[in-house]
Amino acid sequence: MTAAATNTAATYEAESLACIRDDRVLFEDLSFGIKPGQALVLEGRNGSGKTSLLRILCGIRLPESGKLLWEGEDIFRLGPEFHEHIAYLGHKDGSKLDLTPLENLRIAQGLGKASEGIDLDEALDQVGLYGFEDVPTRNLSAGQQRRLAIARLLVTDAKLWILDEPFTSLDRKGIEHMERLFEGHLNRGGMAAMTTHHRIGFKDEVQLVRINLSER
Amino acid sequence: MSTLSLTSAFSLLLKRDLVLAYRRRAELVNPMLFFVLVTAMFPLGIGNDAKLIEAVGPGVIWVAALLAALLSLDSMFRSDYDDGSLEQFMLSAHPVSILVLAKILAHWLVTGLPLFIVAPLLAVLLNIPASAIPTLMLTLILGTPVLSLIGSVGVALTVGLRRGGVILSILVLPLYVPVLIFATDAVKTAIVGIPTTAQLSILSAMLVGSLVLAPMATAASLRISLS
Numbered sequence: 001m002t003a004a005a006t007n008t009a010a011t012y013e014a015e016s017l018a019c020i021r022d023d024r025v026l027f028e029d030l031s032f033g034i035k036p037g038q039a040l041v042l043e044g045r046n047g048s049g050k051t052s053l054l055r056i057l058c059g060i061r062l063p064e065s066g067k068l069l070w071e072g073e074d075i076f077r078l079g080p081e082f083h084e085h086i087a088y089l090g091h092k093d094g095s096k097l098d099l100t101p102l103e104n105l106r107i108a109q110g111l112g113k114a115s116e117g118i119d120l121d122e123a124l125d126q127v128g129l130y131g132f133e134d135v136p137t138r139n140l141s142a143g144q145q146r147r148l149a150i151a152r153l154l155v156t157d158a159k160l161w162i163l164d165e166p167f168t169s170l171d172r173k174g175i176e177h178m179e180r181l182f183e184g185h186l187n188r189g190g191m192a193a194m195t196t197h198h199r200i201g202f203k204d205e206v207q208l209v210r211i212n213l214s215e216r
Numbered sequence: 217m218s219t220l221s222l223t224s225a226f227s228l229l230l231k232r233d234l235v236l237a238y239r240r241r242a243e244l245v246n247p248m249l250f251f252v253l254v255t256a257m258f259p260l261g262i263g264n265d266a267k268l269i270e271a272v273g274p275g276v277i278w279v280a281a282l283l284a285a286l287l288s289l290d291s292m293f294r295s296d297y298d299d300g301s302l303e304q305f306m307l308s309a310h311p312v313s314i315l316v317l318a319k320i321l322a323h324w325l326v327t328g329l330p331l332f333i334v335a336p337l338l339a340v341l342l343n344i345p346a347s348a349i350p351t352l353m354l355t356l357i358l359g360t361p362v363l364s365l366i367g368s369v370g371v372a373l374t375v376g377l378r379r380g381g382v383i384l385s386i387l388v389l390p391l392y393v394p395v396l397i398f399a400t401d402a403v404k405t406a407i408v409g410i411p412t413t414a415q416l417s418i419l420s421a422m423l424v425g426s427l428v429l430a431p432m433a434t435a436a437s438l439r440i441s442l443s
Contacts, residue, residue, distance in 0.1 A: 058307055061443045084309030092300025098239045099232070110228035111308040111315075113221070156309075 010035045011191065012057075012160060017066035019052050026052055027213055030066070034160070037207060039182070039192040041200065044213030050195040051091065053213070054164050057193055058088045084113035087158035089166055093149040097138040101129055101148050104137060105155050112156030123154040126181065128174070142169040150178055153185075161185060163194035176201065225310045226318045233322030236295075247288040248330040254280040255338045266343050273342035274352065274403035281331050281356065282392050285363040286385060288327040292319065292368060293375045293438070302375075306442060312435040320368050320431065328360035344407065351406035351416075355399035358419040365423075365430035366391045372437035395422060 010033025018028035026049030034040050042050045055061040057068070059075050059082065068075045075082040095104045105120045124133055127147040129140075137145060146169050153161050161182070167175045179201050182192060186206050202208065237244050258276050259269050296302040305315050335356050339349050370388035374380030402415035 055443075058303075060303060060306055080309050080311055083307045086307065088303065088307050090300055090303055092298075092303070094300035094304045096232070096236060096295075096299065096301060098236055103232070103235070107228055107232055108304070110221075110225045111304060111310065113309040 011071055013067075013069040013072075014057070015067040015069070017053070017056065017068075018064040019049055019056060019061075020064045021049070021052060028065075030211070032209060032211060034191045034193060034209065035207075036159075036189040036191060037186050038209055039186055039194065039202070039206060040209045040211065042193070042195045042211055042213060044215075048213040050213060051164055054088075054162050054193060054195065055090075058086060058162055059083070060088075084156075085158055086160045086162055087112070087153045087156060088162045088164075089149055089153060090164050091168075093145050094152070095137050095145060095148055097136070099137060100134050101137055101140070101151070102133040104148060105151060108152040109155040112158065118155050118157070120155060123151045124148075126154060127151040128177065143171060143174060146170055147174065147178075150181070154181075159190055161190065161192045161194075163192060163196075165195055165197070167196055167198050222310050222314060225308070226314055229315055229318040230322050233319055234325065237322070237326045243291065244326055247284040247327045248334065250287055251280050251284040251331050252334060252338065254283070256341060259341060259343075270343040270345075270407070273339070273344045274348075274400045274407070276342060277335060277338055277344075277352065278355075278359075278396050278400050278403075281360065282363065282389075282396055284331060285327065285360065285367060286388065286392075288323070289364075289367040289371050289384065289388070290381065292323050292364075292371045294371075297375045297441075302438065303442060306439065312438065313431040316368065316372075316434045316438070317431040320364050320434070323368075324361050324364040328364055331360060332356045344403070347409070348403055348406040351412050352403045354416060355402050355419060358416065358423050359395045359399045362395050362419075362422050362426050363392060365426040368434045369430055369437055372434045372441060374441075375438070376441035395419070398422075 012034040014033070015031050016028075017030045019026040030053075032040065042053060044050055052061060056063045059068070070078060070082050070085065099107075101124055102120055105123060109118070109120065121130075121133065124130055127150050129144060129147055129151065132140060132144065137148060140148065150166060166178060170178060175198060183202055183206055186192060200208070255276055258272070262269055262272070293302060296305070306312060308315060332353065335352060336349055339352055344352065367388050370384050373387065374384045377383065398415045398418050402412040402419070405412050405415065
């Protein structure tokens with residue numbers, strides 16, 4: 001750990017986490033912190049517990065042991081007050097196929113903390129879905145549906161983005177474009193925790209914290 | 217400010233579920249069709265014994281309503297679980313129990329309210345005297361929300377299972393029995409012409425009790441199902 005990292009407290013801290021699935025220890029005694037502008041990148045083989053760790057970070061799954069602290073407070077005690085700071089993009093997009101992209105985003109915004117000034121049309125434009133706002137989500141391609149899921153991150157002012165394989169089914173240009181979006185979020189003082197099989201093409205200014213779950 | 221955004225989240229979710237139900241209306245008619253068919257077949261099966269039909273009428277309507285509710289329960293959280301929307305609800309900045317209440321209300325409006333609307337017709341078919349029909353309607357408007365509320369806890373517990381249908385029935389049906397007993401008893405008493413305040417008060421108590429407790433239990437069950 002660098003000197004800079006020790007003297008300012010991280011916004012989100014994990015202390016000696018352990019996760020057990022089907023009697024198999026996926027990881028134990030895992031500690032790290034995420035600060036504004038930092039991205040945590042999880043690496044590891046299939047089945048090494050990357051998704052489980054992200055779900056633990058969201059608070060959906062309980063860790064076997066260990067603590068999770070948001071600004072020094074336990075996230076399970078904070079509950080919804082913690083949830084307003086995070087946005088989660090899982091394996092599943094979480095969009096309703098029978099609704100239009102615009103309707104889906106409106107719900108995503110309503111579920112989060114009410115935030116002003118974030119325009120839904122602009123969010124769709126940013127992920128390249130301009131002109132598709134009234135097409136049923138069912139009729140969009142897999143890549144476009146993934147873009148819609150990413151647009152969901154933009155419509156609330158969540159500080160921590162938790163991303164599970166965000167680039168699935170995106171084309172190369174799409175991946176580059178989304179990397180710029182994530183970079184923008186980090187440069188504005190946001191945080192991210194993500195897994196990906198792609199080599200991430202962030203520019204140097206972005207501070208990456210890498211954790212490899214298979215080599216511990 | 218925060219209560220305002222909470223009510224807007226509630227109405228947003230309610231509207232969403234109603235829109236979704238409208239866009240898949242073919243599935244939506246199923247429980248009501250079941251309710252109508254079962255009750256309509258009964259007089260045909262019994263034959264032209266008007267006294268007997270009148271005697272079993274309230275029971276038939278309520279048993280059919282119970283089974284129709286059970287049939288429709290699984291759809292409450294299934295598609296949200298499958299496409300990941302449920303995870304997003306759990307991570308909402310609003311209390312999950314309030315969001316759950318919006319979903320239960322939408323479910324009742326779509327599956328419970330239609331039963332209430334067609335019930336008078338079926339009551340005539342089953343030879344229930346006109347004087348008892350208001351009581352039947354009252355039991356349905358008090359009782360069917362209880363079915364949705366209690367059912368939501370069962371669905372929340374079984375939504376993560378591959379084949380949760382059987383377990384759901386075993387889990388939920390015993391809890392439906394008190395509603396069935398008091399509702400049918402109220403209608404039978406009304407047919408005889410005795411006041412039904414006692415039964416209706418108990419049904420109201422069940423409604424209030426489940427309205428307060430079920431959303432919290434459902435939220436907790438969903439958390440268990442997802443983790």
